[in-house]
Amino acid sequence: MPAPLAADRPDEIMRVEQKSATQAIETNLAPGRAREVLRALWRSKTFVIGLAIVLFWVLDAIFWPLFVPYDPEGLVSPTTLQPPSAEHFFGTDDLGRDIFSRTLAGARPTLTVAPLATAIGVAGGILVGLFTGYFRGIADDIVMRIVDALLAFPLIIIAVLVISILGPSITNVILVIGIVFTPIVARTVRSAVLVERQREYVAAAKLLGNSNLYIMFAEILPNITGPIAVEITIRLGYAIFTSATLSFLALGIQQPSPDWGLTISIGRVFLQTAPSEVLFPAAALATLIVGVNLIADGLRQVLEE
């Protein structure tokens, strides 16, 4: 092999070779793709750290009433805007509520809104993606152009627009985020379907006389779970962020909920004098989003291998 090309080619060859070598082993020895993926995930530091963070907040969202020192919505201290102390670990807010309790309790609204919104978006996206990708044709063209148009706007603009028409409420926030996510997920699903529908097993399924619905949901869907899983984790991160933003803009969850976005919004007035009210919920929000994104990265790395 000539050297100038060899300089960049050996790596590639090695990779290909390595891949074929490991694949050869896989077919002989592997105990199954699913178990293989799980084991690889367990070895992925990114994934494990992300999972630990998210698990912490999920457990907290479920069990906080068991261990918060004060009622998060109760006016527990006559002294407002206290700095952190032994009595109030994170201090008190502008109304004399315990910030530590509120921060721990604030995980619940966020972890209610975001997964539900993601579920709606993913379910809608799978439906739209499967149908457009499988049938193609004019319907596909029209839906995809609508998706393009939606993607041209920043997500938050559309959400703000819709909420200001429908009025702020938790249900509306969930619905809006879910609907805005649908076309984004649909794109991912559609491109996976486009690859899968060319495979011979789909042709064979048609020749057996399977209905289109059966082919879409029983034949194709199980084989695109990888990209869908990655998409779910990415969307979850965005959903947390978007719901916090809407709360911050007072378009989402309303007072006196300890929701992080809402608390940050109220506390920002006192940012210079008493930063605790912003700092702790913001840190909590950041760790959760980072955790979800670490899961997404780990998952993508493992599945793309």
Place this chain on the structure above:
Amino acid sequence: MSAPHPSASPPATGALAIDHLSISYLRRDRVLPVLTDVSFHIEPGEAYGLVGESGCGKTTVAMAVMCYLPTNARIEGGHIRLRDTDLTRAGEAQLRSLRGNRMAMVYQDAGSALNPSLTIGRQIAEVYRFHGGLDTAAAMDAAAAMLETVQIADSARMLRRYPHELSGGQQQRVMFAMALATSPDLLVLDEPTTGLDTTVEAEVLDLVARLRSKFSASILFISHNLGIVTRMCERVGVLYAGRLIEEGPSREIFSTPRHPYTLGLTRCVPNRIMRKDAHRLDPIPGSLPPLGLAVQGCVYAPRCPIARARCREEDPPAFVSGERRVSRCFYHDEVSGIPRSEEALPAIGGESAGGDLLRVEHLSKRYGAGTNQVVALDDVSIELEAGEILGLVGESGSGKSTLAKCVVGLLEASGGEIDFAGRPLVRLGDWRKPELRRKLQMVFQNPDTTLNPSHTARRILTRAARLLSTAGSSADVERQVTALAAAVQLRPHHLDLKPSFLSGGLKQRVAIARAFAGAPALVLCDEPTSALDVSVQATILNLLVDLQTKERVAYLFISHDLGVVRYLADRIAVMYLGQIIEIGRAEDVFSPPHHPYTEALLSAMPTIDESEGARIKLSGTMPNPANPPTGCRFHTRCHRFLGEICREREPPWQEDGEGHRYRCHIAPADLEAAQQEAMSRPAKDGNRPEAEIRA
């Protein structure tokens, strides 16, 4: 006549000497040996072939020689010497210079080995600039001269082209040009013709033979095709499970094998005289041991017909005998006496009920519109009787698969009629009635995608049985699935596995069982064995023959492998550029008079026949189907081109009145005389292939 030899490898003279090479792959704390104690050497100017089925370690040898081993590979022992340099000890800088100047490699897939964003001129000139020390202009001139050497016409213009503008054969020629630019001592060819069409493959092989007389490089030729290796190489080594189990002069090794595995390979491929109704193929029982399995004794013992207790205890040493023949078999003297397996031929059922099962008339399929229109099928008419096998051959892009897909209803034809069992078919499969679907099924090419990877074999077959068979209750369906699995020789435990745990051959059996779930009358087979190793192919072909005789099924069998088609088909249709150009009984198509294109295809294939005539070289590549040639479509490449008439007038069908017809201006009598004469002419280069065998 022979004595065990502790070290079969001669002292390290030769251009390349591999001594006791052992390589392992490390995978998650496990050490998986891929090569065990491999020794061979190549003399200066000699071509050495390395053959074996997939997974035997061929490519690892090539990568080890080029020092391109993956990072998880470890050389456990042994040496690779290029002349006097020990490659296992060479440093990175030394290797880089060696790779360019003294050894070069040609890869299997030239399309991905060339950089798509650089002109081929630049890519070839680069070699001259970095290794020859030439300046840019001189390097370009050298590149142009090298293109002429590898027989690419119009080199000045070709230098400015990008790889995607070249045909597969031309790309492979460019790879040869780059490899030979520095006149290396050693040329490693890793399956250089796999994936190319038969006629292109023949051209590339001719080129290699011609280049060998011009350059004095030693060649390590890696291939799964024993016929090609026999044609190209002086000596051949056979790899099995990472061990070199036999070695010898290529003329002898396949005619008088001294290892049961080599014998097995030669017996599982149909040769010229074999026909499905008279001979059974002899597959090798069992399968390759999984990588990393610790084997005591001979690796081949579990599959060997003459294995004894000793074989399972001791690892056989290399026995040297006769003229440089080496065999790792204790009983290599007995190999020639191994009988063919005495499996009974299936009883041929009564003659077909008569009448055509399938009639395709004037079928056409066009893609696109206006100037971009591509005619994939043009006026295709075929007929198929019940219980008959019609072989469909032609190079890639000739429309074979399109025809199958139109018949089965996966594609909608643009015009023409399809009659099946006396009834016209509605064109799209979705609308077809269940009893039609039951009678018309298809087996696909790629074992890796033909089964849904998420479903177990049982689920796949249950679904097929439920949709296709008349079985009503779920107990009936279950019985049906068991019967189907038994018919394709699947073991019960295979049924509960997902496709990723099944080997290629097993996957293809599940696919065949799926097609047979409803007692079909016609099964379309789209290259069902092209992705399989020969020993597996033999089992699948035997299975297809059994099912055909037992169930009186007709096949439309698509293949590019003429040997397989000759063995299997009752009648053969030859396609070129979307047209059927010849159709008739197998023996009529395979003997003159036949269409000049069929003649070229036949002569391009490596045959077992000693008296092979001079090879017909087709000029040029297949024309663009969007703009087919006027007159006879084949006239641009035809070696029997007559003149204006071929260019201007569409040729008539020449019929013999017994169902054999071909499309040509040359009358049968003239064509027969010319072709008989060509066949009796001896081959020019004396490179007579002795066996058409693929491993």
